[in-house]
Amino acid sequence: AQSVTQPDIHITVSEGASLELRCNYSYGATPYLFWYVQSPGQGLQLLLKYFSGDTLVQGIKGFEAEFKRSQSSFNLRKPSVHWSDAAEYFCAVGAEHGNKLVFGAGTILRVKS
Amino acid sequence: DAMVIQNPRYQVTQFGKPVTLSCSQTLNHNVMYWYQQKSSQAPKLLFHYYDKDFNNEADTPDNFQSRRPNTSFCFLDIRSPGLGDAAMYLCATSRDFRGQYFGAGTRLSVL
Numbered sequence: 001a002q003s004v005t006q007p008d009i010h011i012t013v014s015e016g017a018s019l020e021l022r023c024n025y026s027y028g029a030t031p032y033l034f035w036y037v038q039s040p041g042q043g044l045q046l047l048l049k050y051f052s053g054d055t056l057v058q059g060i061k062g063f064e065a066e067f068k069r070s071q072s073s074f075n076l077r078k079p080s081v082h083w084s085d086a087a088e089y090f091c092a093v094g095a096e097h098g099n100k101l102v103f104g105a106g107t108i109l110r111v112k113s
Numbered sequence: 114d115a116m117v118i119q120n121p122r123y124q125v126t127q128f129g130k131p132v133t134l135s136c137s138q139t140l141n142h143n144v145m146y147w148y149q150q151k152s153s154q155a156p157k158l159l160f161h162y163y164d165k166d167f168n169n170e171a172d173t174p175d176n177f178q179s180r181r182p183n184t185s186f187c188f189l190d191i192r193s194p195g196l197g198d199a200a201m202y203l204c205a206t207s208r209d210f211r212g213q214y215f216g217a218g219t220r221l222s223v224l
C-alpha cells in the first residue's frame with residue numbers, strides 16, 4: 001500500500017534561513033508526488049508536483065523539491081524563508097494512476113523573526 | 114480567476130439536522146473530490162466523481178452522500194450530522210488526476 005512519511009511534525013526556522021522539509025514515500029510504481037501548503041482555516045494550495053522528467057521541480061513562492069528514487073524521497077526546499085511561509089505543509093503521493101492522494105501527516109512550519 | 118469555490122465558508126448545524134455543503138469550479142476539471150479534515154490531521158478522502166461516475170471510499174459512512182448535477186457543481190450531503198462530523202470539509206478538482214486543486218473549505222460545527 002502507498003504511504004507517505006513526514007518525519008518532522010514541527011519545524012522552526014529563523015526568517016531568512018534556508019528550509020528543508022522531508023518526505024519519504026512508499027509506492028510500487030513511478031509515483032506522482034505533490035507538496036501542498038495550508039494556512040490556518042484555509043484549503044490546500046498546490047506548491048509543486050512531480051510526474052516525470054527533471055528530478056528537480058520548481059514551484060510557486062520560491063519553493064523547489066527534488067525527487068530521489070534511490071532514497072524514496074521528495075524533500076521540499078526554500079533558500080530563504082519569509083514569515084508568511086509559516087503554515088502546514090503536506091506531502092502527497094498519487095496512487096492508482098493519481099486519482100487518489102495519500103497524504104503525509106503534515107509538517108507545521110514556524111518562522112521566528 | 115479560475116478556481117474552486119466552496120460555500121458557505123462556515124456552517125453551523127444541529128445534531129441530526131441534515132446539511133448540504135456546495136462546491137463549484139471554473140476549471141472545467143472532470144474529477145471532483147470531497148475530503149474531511151479534522152484538527153491537526155491530514156485530509157481524508159470521502160469520495161470522488163470521475164465525470165458522472167461516483168466512487169465511494171470503503172470507510173466513508175453511509176451518513177455522507179454526494180451529488181454532481183453537472184461538471185461545475187458538486188454537493189456533500191450529511192444526512193444526520195453527529196458531533197464527530199464537525200470538521201473542515203474540502204472540495205478538490207483535477208483534470209484526469211494530474212494534481213488536485215482545493216477550495217478554501219467549509220468549517221462545519223455541530224451543536
